[in-house]
Structure formats: C-alpha cells, structure tokens
Amino acid sequence: MNTNPITDLSRLCIHTITTKPWGIEDAAKNYASNGVSGITVWRDALNGRNIKKTGEMIRQHGLSVVSLCRGGFFPGRELKKREAAIDDNRKAIEEAFELGTKLIVLVCGADPAQSLDDSRKQIRDGIATILPEAEAAGVKLAIEPLHPMYADTRSAINTLAQANELAETLNSPWVGVAVDVYHLWWDPNLEKEIKRCGNNNSLLAFHVCDWKSPTLDFLNDRGLMGEGCIPIRKIRSWVEATGFNGFIEVEIFSTEYWKLNQALFLDNIITAYKAHV
Amino acid sequence: MNTNPITDLSRLCIHTITTKPWGIEDAAKNYASNGVSGITVWRDALNGRNIKKTGEMIRQHGLSVVSLCRGGFFPGRELKKREAAIDDNRKAIEEAFELGTKLIVLVCGADPAQSLDDSRKQIRDGIATILPEAEAAGVKLAIEPLHPMYADTRSAINTLAQANELAETLNSPWVGVAVDVYHLWWDPNLEKEIKRCGNNNSLLAFHVCDWKSPTLDFLNDRGLMGEGCIPIRKIRSWVEATGFNGFIEVEIFSTEYWKLNQALFLDNIITAYKAHV
Numbered sequence A, B: 001m002n003t004n005p006i007t008d009l010s011r012l013c014i015h016t017i018t019t020k021p022w023g024i025e026d027a028a029k030n031y032a033s034n035g036v037s038g039i040t041v042w043r044d045a046l047n048g049r050n051i052k053k054t055g056e057m058i059r060q061h062g063l064s065v066v067s068l069c070r071g072g073f074f075p076g077r078e079l080k081k082r083e084a085a086i087d088d089n090r091k092a093i094e095e096a097f098e099l100g101t102k103l104i105v106l107v108c109g110a111d112p113a114q115s116l117d118d119s120r121k122q123i124r125d126g127i128a129t130i131l132p133e134a135e136a137a138g139v140k141l142a143i144e145p146l147h148p149m150y151a152d153t154r155s156a157i158n159t160l161a162q163a164n165e166l167a168e169t170l171n172s173p174w175v176g177v178a179v180d181v182y183h184l185w186w187d188p189n190l191e192k193e194i195k196r197c198g199n200n201n202s203l204l205a206f207h208v209c210d211w212k213s214p215t216l217d218f219l220n221d222r223g224l225m226g227e228g229c230i231p232i233r234k235i236r237s238w239v240e241a242t243g244f245n246g247f248i249e250v251e252i253f254s255t256e257y258w259k260l261n262q263a264l265f266l267d268n269i270i271t272a273y274k275a276h277v
Helices: A024-033 A051-060 A079-099 A116-137 A160-170 A190-199 A232-241 A262-276 B024-033 B051-060 B079-099 B116-137 B160-170 B190-199 B232-241 B262-276
Strands: A012-015 A038-042 A064-072 A103-107 A140-143 A175-180 A203-208 A248-250 B012-015 B038-042 B064-072 B103-107 B140-143 B175-180 B203-208 B248-250
Touching: A012 A064, A012 A262, A024 A038, A024 A051, A024 A262, A038 A051, A051 A064, A051 A079, A064 A079, A064 A116, A079 A103, A079 A116, A103 A203, A116 A140, A116 A160, A140 A160, A140 A203, A160 A175, A160 A190, A175 A190, A190 A203, A190 A232, A203 A232, A248 A262, B012 B064, B012 B262, B024 B038, B024 B051, B024 B262, B038 B051, B051 B064, B051 B079, B064 B079, B064 B116, B079 B103, B079 B116, B103 B203, B116 B140, B116 B160, B140 B160, B140 B203, B160 B175, B160 B190, B175 B190, B190 B203, B190 B232, B203 B232, B248 B262
Parallel strands: A012 A038, A012 A248, A038 A064, A064 A103, A103 A140, A140 A175, A175 A203, A203 A248, B012 B038, B012 B248, B038 B064, B064 B103, B103 B140, B140 B175, B175 B203, B203 B248
Antiparallel strands: none
C-alpha cells in the first residue's frame, strides 16, 4: 500500500468550481503558473465562451482537460423532464467533444416525487440512451455515486456498489465510475468496491476534498484536504492499488473559501495536496 | 405486503424530543388524552425528576414506556472518553430499570480524530462491556444505524447491514437493532437487511418521520410523515413482514415544529400517522 506523500504536481487537477470566483481564463492561467497539471471544467464556466477556443486556450497553458462536469440528472416523474435531460446530456457530449476532453462526470439525479427504484431505472435507461453518442464523440461517462444525503434530489446512486452494478449492467468500455472521497468515505465496503471497479477497468476519476466537523451546509461547506476526517491518503492507496495513476481532482464547494483571495486559496490547495493526499 | 393505513393509535408511540417544549408530565398527559399509546423517553426529559416516580406517572396515564433514548457514544481516541462512555451507559441502564422500560436505543458514536474502523471496534467492545449489566436489568440494547451524514461524530454504524453484523457478532438475545426510516430510506439493501434482522429476531424498534426537500439543517429539520420523500408505508410493510407488531415511534427533531403550539402539532402527528405510516 503506497501511502507516501505526492511531491510533485503532475497529477494534480482542480475543478473550476473550486475557484469559482475566477473566470475560466484566470483559473487556467493561475493553475498553470502554479504548476497544476489538469483542469476539470464545470459547464457554467463555459457560459458565453467559444468552447473549442476555450479548450485550445487551456491546452496552450499546458493543462490537460481532465473532464467536463457534469451530465446526468436523468430521472423525472414527467416524461418531458426526462426528455429534457436526454437533450441536455447530448449537449454535454457535444461540449466535451468541442472542449477536447475524453470524460464526462455524471451526477445521476433523483426525483423526490417518485421512488428511488424508479429513479434508478430511469438513470440506467438515460445512460443507455446517450451511450451511442458518447462513443461516437470518443467521450467516456463516469457514474459518480453521491452521498446518501443527496438521495432526494441529486442522485439515487449513493454507493460505489450501486455505481459498479450499474456500470456492469451497461457493460460498455464507455461507461465507468468516479470515486469521490466526500461521497464515499463512510462506506465500510469502500475498499472492496474500489477493487471491483479496478478489476472492471472502470475507475475513471478520483476526486478529493474533506469532511469538516461540523459541516454547516449540505452543499457548500466542503473542507480542504486535511481539515476533516476523511482518510484521503488511505483511499488514494486503495485507488492506486487498482493500477489507477490518473489525475487527482480537487473539487471543493465552499462558501467560505470562495470568499478568500483565490490566489492564496490556490496556494493552500497545493500545500494541502502535498501534505494530505 | 400490508400497505393498508393504520386506523387506530394502539401502536403509536411518540418520543419526548418530538414535543420538546413540553415537560415529560405534559407530554404524557397530552399523549394519553389524545389516544397515543406509547412514549419513548429521552434522558434530558428526566432531568431533575425522580425517575421511578416518573415511570409510574407515565403508566398511570395508561402509556407504555417503549424505550429510553439514548445510550451509546462509545468511541473515543482517549481512554478517558471511552471509560466515561461506559459509565454513562451503565447509568442509562439504571435509568431504564428505574423508569420501567425494557429497551435502550444506542446511538453508537464516532470520533473524527480516529478511523471509522477504530470507532467500530470500540463500539463493539463498549456494547460487550455493558451487556451483562443490561441483561441483569432486563433491558435490551437496540443498535440504531445512523445516516452516513453523521459518520463523523455521531455514529460509525451507518447501514442496517453494519448494525446486523454487529448484533450477530455480539450474538446475545439482549442486543438487537432499531430501524429508523430517516437514516435508512436511501439504502438499496434495506428490504433485504430488514428481513435479516427479522430472521434474527433482533428487530427491536421502528422509528418514523420524513425527509424534506430541501432539508435545511443536518440535525433539526426532520419532516412530519407525508411531507417528504421517504416511502414510510412501504418500509413499514417490510418491517411487519418480519412479524414485527410493536410500536411505531414518531421521532422528529425540528426547530420549525418546536416553535408551534405543541397541542396542534400533536394533532398533526396523529393525522399524519393515519395518512402516511
């Protein structure tokens, strides 16, 4: 089990939402000038931009475009809502293609007006529907299980076991899973399920942040690595034991950190990455 | 599968914390005069009372004392903290005996300063330590798995599968589990795990409330049955399919509802119980 610190930034990726106050141009410039190697682009960061040129801008800074966040939100009690979701996922695939990234992260969705079983079926059907377009665009889809506290409206896929099962059912090299420590750290089956997606060659992304005690907001109070209780390095060792050597993506939603000077916050991210990931 | 509404109140129990603004004397009087049949007593409601006399007072109203809430909180990185927890659990057993109830609900605890594995071992050891005293007092211990959003500080036991495993390991007729829909509704293995504790004769308590969308507070924004997305009646049918015919306990922590006139809130609880449980 490799639990040595990481001493260089060649695998460090940051999500644009982590430094939300920056436009994507400043984010790319500042990530690159500080040695960060990858960027995951949230779709809101592309608003009003030419997507192809934005992808070129990012690469000119020497950054890899690790993934596009996010597709998904398939379930809906109303057919219209489900059809709109399919359209939006098709748009996401086009955007990923334009941007030049090979991966879309799926936050699968849930509708509290119907059962989780129904939402889970609609998620499976939704992914199956867009899969041919993803394949044609050369874009993989990563099912990201979300913490059970989001089972009402954000995702009916709440454990890595469920994500693995779903990926196995869909049985395509274009569908895999994303492991985010924030959503999964509590799960007693986590190591086993990481091995399982490793064996399936379907571990496509690895996201980190931390769980603060207390956490004050359901969405926007994630912690910087090291300031919470998630055994990030241990989980990284499980991920790497599968052979995964891809990017380690820092994804932090934090009202508190968005208020900081983002250049200082970026310094803190890099320090925390070396000390705690 | 029995999914008929319940038309009488012979199985309705309310937790004192649900109507926190009332002292236990008013709670007992008002529950009884409205036809409620059981009460689960939170330990804070006993502050400054003679416990034995309080139990007698409750029974004079014709109410069953369904359980005492709560023991547990076993883990601690420091030995002193763990020893203090054992002392407190011994005190809870004495209180349950004095009060005349046969059940203590365990919120098992967690310490973010150590791994979940360590907390889980300390929980097992803690329960094993107090078990002889529980048996001597004729009091059963119900392991209540808590929602994963409480894994940092409140419980390292976060699924019914874990609670079942722990109860099986301890292997005593004095240890079982409590099923609370708020903590468990999202779990794709819930029906299976309810069957499992049913087969073990270890399903000791059933708690209901609802999950609101959005939920605004991690602790004190639980919903009244019917105003959220939990399939309460479906879960009740799973619980009853095991043969369970004990009390159905309404346990709602809500800053919003604690502000209401509690007599009106009690009316609402009874209406919601008949309509949605």
